[in-house]
Amino acid sequence: MKAITVEPGTINSLRLDEHADPVADSMHLLVETIALGICGTDRDIVSGHYGWAPPGASRLVIGHESLGRVLVAPQGSGFSVGDLVVGIVRRPDPVPCPACGVGEWDMCRNGLYTERGIKSADGYGAQRFLLEPAYAVKVAPSLGALGVLLEPASVLAKAWEHIERIGRRTTGWKPRTVLITGAGPVGLLAALMAHQRGLQAHVLDRADRPLKTDLIHALGGVYHADRLPPDLQVDIVIECTASSPLILEALRRPGGNGIVCLTGVSSSGGTVPFDVGAFNRATVLQNDVVFGSVNANRRHYEIGAKALAGADPAWLARLITRRVPLARWPEAFERRDGDIKVILQFASDPA
Numbered sequence: 001m002k003a004i005t006v007e008p009g010t011i012n013s014l015r016l017d018e019h020a021d022p023v024a025d026s027m028h029l030l031v032e033t034i035a036l037g038i039c040g041t042d043r044d045i046v047s048g049h050y051g052w053a054p055p056g057a058s059r060l061v062i063g064h065e066s067l068g069r070v071l072v073a074p075q076g077s078g079f080s081v082g083d084l085v086v087g088i089v090r091r092p093d094p095v096p097c098p099a100c101g102v103g104e105w106d107m108c109r110n111g112l113y114t115e116r117g118i119k120s121a122d123g124y125g126a127q128r129f130l131l132e133p134a135y136a137v138k139v140a141p142s143l144g145a146l147g148v149l150l151e152p153a154s155v156l157a158k159a160w161e162h163i164e165r166i167g168r169r170t171t172g173w174k175p176r177t178v179l180i181t182g183a184g185p186v187g188l189l190a191a192l193m194a195h196q197r198g199l200q201a202h203v204l205d206r207a208d209r210p211l212k213t214d215l216i217h218a219l220g221g222v223y224h225a226d227r228l229p230p231d232l233q234v235d236i237v238i239e240c241t242a243s244s245p246l247i248l249e250a251l252r253r254p255g256g257n258g259i260v261c262l263t264g265v266s267s268s269g270g271t272v273p274f275d276v277g278a279f280n281r282a283t284v285l286q287n288d289v290v291f292g293s294v295n296a297n298r299r300h301y302e303i304g305a306k307a308l309a310g311a312d313p314a315w316l317a318r319l320i321t322r323r324v325p326l327a328r329w330p331e332a333f334e335r336r337d338g339d340i341k342v343i344l345q346f347a348s349d350p351a
């Protein structure tokens, strides 16, 4: 079978390799890959800035946003042949730390977790893969090919869960507005979940983008190209860009009892002027919370699957702006103007 592999730490080492077919066993589902979503983490790995090969290997099968069809399911696994599934990305550390010990590997404390397609475990960018039933999430047949959006949706499901848990520190918390910085797949899924909670989303992105504007308007939200109204203040901020100027915008927009959730992973070293005193003063006097959120555990995948199942499929379908067939796989890793979510198509979509 074909697998897309990379040598972590080496720029542009991506290639399509021939790998031995995985063999079904009593512990794993054998899954045929339908589609693979490509994101910024994949591009970071391809550019040599991130990623770890499995122990003893020099190359890593890339890919963590999966959608597949079960070919073989062990008896008693809870899965059947033909089920659509998405593989969870992270596996708990073997120690385990207190978080991993209770299934919250997204909160791992010792960093010894592994991640399929990213950190020390082969990913889902192969024509077939094995998956432990405990790390497989069923996708509703009605969602079909849109199930490839589940991994990014799980990350936002976690962010929203934590925002709401923080919100419950005060009984009177009734948020109405949210600012989302960045209108990529993460920002748009954040806006979808804001809409599903009855909140109005203000979404800030770099330039006028008709498709993104349309998608935000369809959610009853407001699209801001390049800049925000100077006096805009919101109850919740979700920062999805990891860009320093936008992080600064995010930090100064909560309007009291505010919650700022940072979801982007930036590189260090870029310094910008920042008034720590003013930030501290506002944060204390307004009871604001700034927190980071990454990854997702099984519960978040299940919440994410419900969020996707409850969304307008036509709206979700518009997030997928390019589908690249496996024969032209390098194109999936290119950045093109107008891209939102690019997927690599391994097999035909579910009927």
Ligand SMILES: [Zn+2]
Residues within 6 Å of the ligand: 092, 093, 096, 097, 098, 099, 100, 101, 105, 107, 108, 109, 110, 111, 112, 113
């Ligand atoms: Zn852990």
